Amino acid sequence: MGVGIRVENLNAWYGKTQALQDINLNVQANHATALIGPSGCGKSTFIRCLNRMHETTPEARVEGKVKIGEHDAYDGTSATKLRRRIGMVFQKPNPFPTMSIYENVAAGLKLNGYRDRKHLDEVVEKSLVSSALWEEVKDSIHKKSGASLSGGQQQRLCIARALAVEPEVLLMDEPCSALDPISTGKIEELIFELKAQYTIVIVTHNMQQAARVAEYTGFFLLGRLIEYDKTEKIFTNPSDKRTEDYITGRFG
Amino acid sequence: MPDPTAPVAARLEISLWRRTADHLATLFAVSTVIIVLAPLVAIFAYLVIKGVGSVNWAFLTQTPKPPGEVGGGMANAIAGSVLILTIGSLLGVPLGIGAGIYLAEFGRNRFGDTVRFVSDVLNGVPSIVIGIVAYALVVLRQKHFSALAGGVALAIMMVPTITRTTEEMLLLVPNTLREAAYGLGIPRWRTMFSITLRTATSGVITGVMLAFARVAGETAPLLFTAFGNQYWNWRLDQPTAALPLQIFTYAISPYDDWHRQAWAGALVLIVLIVSAVAAVRFVVRRGTLGGVV
Amino acid sequence: MANQALFRPQMTGPQPVAGEKIKRQASPLLNASDGVFADRVFAWAILACAVIVLAILVLIVWQLVSRSQLSWHAFGWKFFWGQDWDPVNDHYGALPFVYGTLVSSLLALIIAIPLAVGVGVFTTEMCPRWLRGPLSFTTELLAAIPSVIYGLWAIFVLVPILRSYVQPLLAKTLGWTGLFEGPPYGIGMLAAGIILAIMIIPIISSITREVLAVVPQHQREAALALGATRWEMIRIGVLRNARAGIVGGIILGLGRALGETMAVTMVIGNRPEIAKSLFAPGYTMASVLANEFSEAAGDLYLSALIEIGLALFLVTIIVNALARFLVWSVTRGQPARARA
Numbered sequence: 001m002g003v004g005i006r007v008e009n010l011n012a013w014y015g016k017t018q019a020l021q022d023i024n025l026n027v028q029a030n031h032a033t034a035l036i037g038p039s040g041c042g043k044s045t046f047i048r049c050l051n052r053m054h055e056t057t058p059e060a061r062v063e064g065k066v067k068i069g070e071h072d073a074y075d076g077t078s079a080t081k082l083r084r085r086i087g088m089v090f091q092k093p094n095p096f097p098t099m100s101i102y103e104n105v106a107a108g109l110k111l112n113g114y115r116d117r118k119h120l121d122e123v124v125e126k127s128l129v130s131s132a133l134w135e136e137v138k139d140s141i142h143k144k145s146g147a148s149l150s151g152g153q154q155q156r157l158c159i160a161r162a163l164a165v166e167p168e169v170l171l172m173d174e175p176c177s178a179l180d181p182i183s184t185g186k187i188e189e190l191i192f193e194l195k196a197q198y199t200i201v202i203v204t205h206n207m208q209q210a211a212r213v214a215e216y217t218g219f220f221l222l223g224r225l226i227e228y229d230k231t232e233k234i235f236t237n238p239s240d241k242r243t244e245d246y247i248t249g250r251f252g
Numbered sequence: 253m254p255d256p257t258a259p260v261a262a263r264l265e266i267s268l269w270r271r272t273a274d275h276l277a278t279l280f281a282v283s284t285v286i287i288v289l290a291p292l293v294a295i296f297a298y299l300v301i302k303g304v305g306s307v308n309w310a311f312l313t314q315t316p317k318p319p320g321e322v323g324g325g326m327a328n329a330i331a332g333s334v335l336i337l338t339i340g341s342l343l344g345v346p347l348g349i350g351a352g353i354y355l356a357e358f359g360r361n362r363f364g365d366t367v368r369f370v371s372d373v374l375n376g377v378p379s380i381v382i383g384i385v386a387y388a389l390v391v392l393r394q395k396h397f398s399a400l401a402g403g404v405a406l407a408i409m410m411v412p413t414i415t416r417t418t419e420e421m422l423l424l425v426p427n428t429l430r431e432a433a434y435g436l437g438i439p440r441w442r443t444m445f446s447i448t449l450r451t452a453t454s455g456v457i458t459g460v461m462l463a464f465a466r467v468a469g470e471t472a473p474l475l476f477t478a479f480g481n482q483y484w485n486w487r488l489d490q491p492t493a494a495l496p497l498q499i500f501t502y503a504i505s506p507y508d509d510w511h512r513q514a515w516a517g518a519l520v521l522i523v524l525i526v527s528a529v530a531a532v533r534f535v536v537r538r539g540t541l542g543g544v545v
Numbered sequence: 546m547a548n549q550a551l552f553r554p555q556m557t558g559p560q561p562v563a564g565e566k567i568k569r570q571a572s573p574l575l576n577a578s579d580g581v582f583a584d585r586v587f588a589w590a591i592l593a594c595a596v597i598v599l600a601i602l603v604l605i606v607w608q609l610v611s612r613s614q615l616s617w618h619a620f621g622w623k624f625f626w627g628q629d630w631d632p633v634n635d636h637y638g639a640l641p642f643v644y645g646t647l648v649s650s651l652l653a654l655i656i657a658i659p660l661a662v663g664v665g666v667f668t669t670e671m672c673p674r675w676l677r678g679p680l681s682f683t684t685e686l687l688a689a690i691p692s693v694i695y696g697l698w699a700i701f702v703l704v705p706i707l708r709s710y711v712q713p714l715l716a717k718t719l720g721w722t723g724l725f726e727g728p729p730y731g732i733g734m735l736a737a738g739i740i741l742a743i744m745i746i747p748i749i750s751s752i753t754r755e756v757l758a759v760v761p762q763h764q765r766e767a768a769l770a771l772g773a774t775r776w777e778m779i780r781i782g783v784l785r786n787a788r789a790g791i792v793g794g795i796i797l798g799l800g801r802a803l804g805e806t807m808a809v810t811m812v813i814g815n816r817p818e819i820a821k822s823l824f825a826p827g828y829t830m831a832s833v834l835a836n837e838f839s840e841a842a843g844d845l846y847l848s849a850l851i852e853i854g855l856a857l858f859l860v861t862i863i864v865n866a867l868a869r870f871l872v873w874s875v876t877r878g879q880p881a882r883a884r885a
Binding site for chain 2 (some may be wrong): 591598690701743806
């Protein structure tokens with residue numbers, strides 16, 4: 001069951017450079033929200049602020065409020081606990097190379113101390129099914145290493161790994177940009193199915209992808225959120241001229 | 253370079269000289285290689301020729317006979333080396349890896365640079381000086397020579413190599429793997445052990461083996477720490493025999509039989525070092541799955 | 546106006562149903578610890594390791610300095626040019642050892658430099674590709690042989706050769722220089738210099754290889770394009786650029802030679818005397834420590850030895866630091882500046 005995310009007056013810095021300015025945004029629960037914008041506009045920084053990954057960069061700073069469901073992300077509880085409720089999929093697939101497929105998917109649970117073997121088996125299977133990878137690997141989940149799969153399969157493995165900890169939110173940072181069109185298509189279908197159970201925020205360079213997959217879209221430019229609305233409206237009748245310029249390809 | 257205004261004959265003559273110089277240079281370089289490799293071949297040849305005959309069951313299982321008597325072996329020296337090396341590794345390996353982890357994770361600052369610099373300095377300290385320090389710190393306090401003192405000296409020598417290689421190997425692990433782990437809500441310490449270190453395992457172990465192979469043959473730091481012993485010793489606080497020490501003592505002695513045993517001991521030492529390194533390499537290669545740094 | 550074709554086409558699959566809560570199990574990690582305490586312990590533990598590394602150096606300096614005070618107060622600077630090493634009368638002058646260390650290391654360098662640079666140049670510039678790996682591997686193997694085994698081989702193989710063949714020959718041909726006089730014991734400064742040379746060649750040649758490999762290919766091509774022979778190309782296009790680094794490697798080799806103990810102790814003769822001839826036995830700072838430390842009775846004796854250890858420590862640190870700076874300046878990105 002997904003939860004909504006409320007962002008109020010979010011500002012973020014890398015050292016002295018300000019990457020995000022006064023972002024206000026409400027992400028709808030159980031919907032997919034796409035974030036678009038040209039390179040360097042802050043959309044990746046934004047989602048990394050949602051699960052406090054931004055802090056792992058040295059000299060990074062955040063101000064503002066992020067509420068995941070009822071819970072304030074920056075209220076002082078550890079980032080580690082927060083991140084277990086939020087799954088993240090990165091631009092380049094990054095399965096753990098020294099672990100088998102099974103161990104990769106189970107990593108989020110096992111490395112956090114969860115030991116129930118039988119339940120782990122179930123969770124691994126369920127996650128691989130949800131990420132549409134089960135049929136392809138079910139005979140070799142213990143034998144093959146995570147790194148020996150193809151690019152598209154690796155990314156689905158990473159999605160399975162993220163799903164295994166039963167997050168409420170799934171953050172995806174350009175998950176298809178390193179993949180071929182067929183794998184991209186498979187993952188877009190996946191996102192479509194996952195929306196039922198999770199709240200998804202997806203950063204994408206590809207406007208068509210945003211249009212295909214998300215109900216809501218936010219347009220970022222130079223660290224500010226320019227426009228945020230239903231996808232249909234953004235792509236057919238945007239309110240801001242800058243949004244229109246970007247959509248029609250005048251820049252970016 | 254050819255002078256274009258010179259008569260043709262002169263140009264050709266210069267050319268001959270330059271060609272000769274080129275051939276001479278090549279000849280010189282090739283002969284240096286032969287000269288340099290000759291002692292290597294000679295040493296290994298002598299080790300085998302002079303040592304093989306004497307490495308027998310008696311040699312490997314008996315302790316030394318009194319000076320002048322023929323026979324006996326270096327069993328206690330082999331065992332002593334194992335003991336001292338174990339102590340040294342138990343002290344030096346965790347310390348070196350810990351410092352290496354610190355430098356890789358938190359070390360991008362002045363303090364980290366200082367630690368790196370100090371580690372390099374330590375690497376260049378002559379081993380006999382390290383022996384003096386271990387003597388001062390351990391032997392003087394315990395009032396006698398000991399295996400522990402020898403272990404401490406060797407540990408000090410292992411730390412710089414292990415620290416530097418561990419840091420290098422950890423930095424080679426792509427940051428995106430750490431991020432994947434953090435994203436799953438895995439705490440930092442767990443990420444380091446189960447993800448980062450695990451990915452860099454073979455590299456880290458290679459570093460440890462390099463350090464180990466280097467100190468396994470060291471004699472100087474043991475001269476006044478472990479000191480040597482005619483008999484078996486398994487106690488940490490007593491002087492202990494060591495293979496390199498025994499080789500040294502026998503080699504400079506006036507007894508022919510001890511000379512013979514020195515060669516045998518040297519052969520055993522080299523074989524032990526090489527097999528230890530090879531064994532670890534083999535185990536590491538088998539133990540890791542698929543793609544590894 | 547925005548492109549109508551971007552409108553999302555109908556996709557199959559379950560649609561989110563507004564308002565209906567979908568039942569899901571509570572996350573199994575609900576009660577898992579957040580690792581904050583463990584993280585803190587971890588951070589402190591590795592910091593402690595780093596601090597201990599610093600502490601080791603501090604300890605070394607402290608022990609060496611404090612325990613050599615006795616000798617320092619007794620003899621001052623004269624310690625280093627006093628020629629008389631007399632444990633019986635408790636009077637100590639370390640010049641013979643300083644002399645022995647310097648001469649043996651210098652001799653080793655003279656022998657090793659042309660050989661090591663030759664090997665380095667051959668491996669990088671002249672060697673067929675398939676031979677490169679095995680060749681560098683075998684030179685590295687030389688570096689892995691323990692010092693005591695070098696000494697063993699030197700006593701029983703090198704020294705007899707020197708005594709029977711090399712020294713008589715040198716005495717006959719070059720005896721007039723005064724460097725090759727006296728009975729050909731075999732054991733002595735010459736033997737020490739030779740075995741040291743063998744031991745430092747791998748270091749110098751591997752650094753040479755490293756700095757030669759860093760010279761950009763276009764330097765070589767530029768020389769060849771001008772019509773240079775291979776040797777001229779190496780001399781002008783490669784060696785000149787890598788000069789600082791090679792010197793660094795040589796100094797690193799010097800550092801190693803200064804501190805080398807076992808092999809030298811076994812063949813140098815262990816006589817604390819200063820002699821011009823290379824056939825004469827000598828003594829180095831490291832050797833006197835190896836031979837006399839464990840038997841040193843008496844505080845002044847021990848303190849004098851430790852003072853020698855301190856001097857050895859300081860000299861090797863300075864030499865190594867200089868060497869590393871030179872090598873670093875060539876291999877770390879800065880293209881070596883061509884001398885005018």
